[in-house]
Amino acid sequence: MQKPIAGSIHFDGKNLDAYSENELSKKLSLVLTERLPESQLTVFELIALGRQPYTNWIDKLAEEDLQKIHLAIEQTAIAHLKNNRFYELSDGQLQRVLIARALAQDTAVIILDEPTAHLDMHQTINIFSLLQKLVKETDKTIIISSHEVNLALQLADEIILLTENKVQFGTTEALISKNAFENLFPNNLLKFNKSLQQFVIHKN
Amino acid sequence: MEQQSYKKHFILLSILLVVLFFINISLGSVSIPYREILNTLSGGIPSKESWQTIILHFRLPKAITAILVGSGLSVAGLLMQTFFRNPLAGPFVLGISSGASLGVALLILGSSLFGGFFLTNSISSWSLPIASSLGAFLVLSAVIIAANKVRNTMSILIIGLMFGSLTAAVISVLAYFSEAAQIQQYLFWSFGSLGNLSWNELLVFIVIYTSGMLATLTIIKPLNSLLLGENYAKSLGINVKKSRNFILLITSVLTGVITAFAGPIAFIGLAVPHIARIIFSTSNHKTLIPAVVILGGIIMLICDSIAQLPTSEFTLPINAITSLFGAPIVIWLLVRKKKIFV
Known part of the structure; x- marks a missing residue:
């Protein structure tokens, strides 16, 4: 795993660096x-x-x-x-x-x-x-x-939305009501449809 | 069940190993009847006194050496192939053998070059394995440091080959300034030989070999998780850095001691792990390690028997036989199976 560039990662109340490989392997698994x-x-x-x-x-x-x-x-x-x-x-x-x-x-x-x-x-x-x-x-x-944003919107309980200059976190509904998805992609191609809760291809 | 049982394979191969062990002892420039050999090995006295000396002081240590060399090199090769996740890896390809050669060359050839210090105590049973292990360890560390910088397996292999030619060049320079007798001594060492060990030397060999093998048992777990790659191994609680250093240490000690006592023996370390994987069709090191130990012993005994056989007066250089006999077998196995694994 990469070391953090800035800040620190806490996992289960403890700094990630403080875990030994074996301790961590019983708390966290990867695909x-x-x-x-x-x-x-x-x-x-x-x-x-x-x-x-x-x-x-x-x-x-x-x-x-x-x-x-x-x-x-x-x-x-x-x-x-x-x-x-x-x-x-x-x-x-x-x-x-x-x-x-x-x-x-x-x-x-x-x-x-x-x-x-x-x-x-x-x-x-x-x-x-x-x-x-x-x-x-x-x-x-x-x-x-x-x-797969469209699938995540349908299936995820909570979403962390990473964009170039902003990190937003919340339940799917909360993020939608905050209009967090509006500017995720350039608007001329894909548009977020609030009632469908999906991105749709923008047609003129 | 899920865990396939290989009992039958292991029993058959063990029997084959024992049979080959006796065949190997029975071959040589003096023909001795089988009954006399069995009699001597079980502690009896044969009808000719010279036969006892031949069997107990020449053929028995040689057969034991063959098994140790074959199995040790095979384990070293297996460790390298898993560690680098590259089917072409082996002690020889990665320059470890060349490193061991360099150590021995410095000791034998360097003695004339650097004079008194080495010359005073003629080469004892300890100084050869130490020089050889040190050489192997140095070159392997250099390869690893370089490997950490590139991380591409192909480059690592090429770096290993480069270190191989580098050491070969140093040895050439040393040889150029050495006396004929010492060059000859080194040359004979480089042909490989299983038969020059006294019981005292064999004892030293067995002690180092056994500690290397016992250490190998403790890294079965990291080796298996490395089959998924380093990132997964780490997520499974393996300290990759520690395991890597341990794998390298074991490999260089085994390769170093074997090369010191038997010379740089090609091919076995690369080929036997493949033969084991094809026969047992598994990648699990719990099966593969005992498998390569037995198969390595078997193949080395066969090679040594062939080296004895054609003209009973001479023994051919074992290093040539291992490749002459083994390379076609691996080619044949791969052509049949069509797929190669780490």
Whole structure:
């Protein structure tokens, strides 16, 4: 993770720098955009790696670890894939597996970096609704960075809107009522439609 | 279940290792009947006294050395391939072997150049592995420092190769100013040889080898998480910097000690991890590490047996055999499997 350029990040009441790798790994799990290096890991092995913060020195999976792994597999509905190698999966399937890995890590917070970057519309909605379901079922905080503003408007509980010179944070409704989205994009191409709560293509 | 069991593989390969161990001992310029060999190995006295000396003081230490060298280099290669996430990595490609060579060259060839200090105590069983490990560690650290600056795996490999040629150049300069006898001594060392170890030297070898292997067991966890890349490994609670230094330390100690006692042996460190991955079709280091240990031993014993076989009077340089025998096997395996993994 990058060091802050200015200021400090506090997580759970404590400066992020004060956490050891192992402490942090039990509180925060990640789903990154970077490609996994080529290997022959199976889906199950990949998800089981999520248990590393809790396993002993030789990485033996205890009963509790297996339970968490199976729960994660169930929650992401990928039981049929678990013996496949991860390189055999489609991008959408792989994203589900990576989310399962983060779930198995059993942290209160999961951060996903552009989870739908390589996905088509159907798969994108698929992943987003999975994440929404997980928030409701597991009581986890899931933070997503995304360019899919329209989907975020429909699905997110709260939005942090990063623009060139302003950071705005609030529930979706609060941000809409504050007109935070009006000037997000150049107005001649995309226009925010307040009644639809969506961006629409601007037609003259 | 999810975790595939490889018991059958391991039992078969272990049997093969033991069989090859005996075949290896039975080969040599003097032919000794199998029953006499088994008798001698189990503590009995063979019908000819010279046979006992040949078996216990030449062939047995050589066979043990073969297993240690093969397995140690294979583990070092596996560590490098996982660490760099590059299937072309290995102790040899990254210049670690060249570093070890440089250490030994400085010791053997430098003794005439720098005079008295080295010359007074002729090369003992400790000074070679120390010089070689130091050389390996220095070059590897240099490669790592450079690697941290570029971060592109292709550049890292090229940097490793550059360090290799750099050390080769230094060795040439040293050789130019050295006496013929010392050049010859160095040249013979560089051919690679499994057979020059006394029991005392072998003991030193075993102690260093064992500590390297035990240390390897403690990094199985970081190695597995590195399969996901450094960022994921870090998010899984791995201290990447500490693990990296530990991986490098183990690799350079293993490579250094092996190169010191057996010479710079090519190919094994690169090839055996691939053979293990193809046979076991896994990337999990809990399976791969024991697999490369056994396979490395097997392949080194086969290579040494081939080096003995063709003309029973001579032993061919082991370094040539490992590549002659091994390279076609890897090519064949890859052509069949069509995909290569880290």
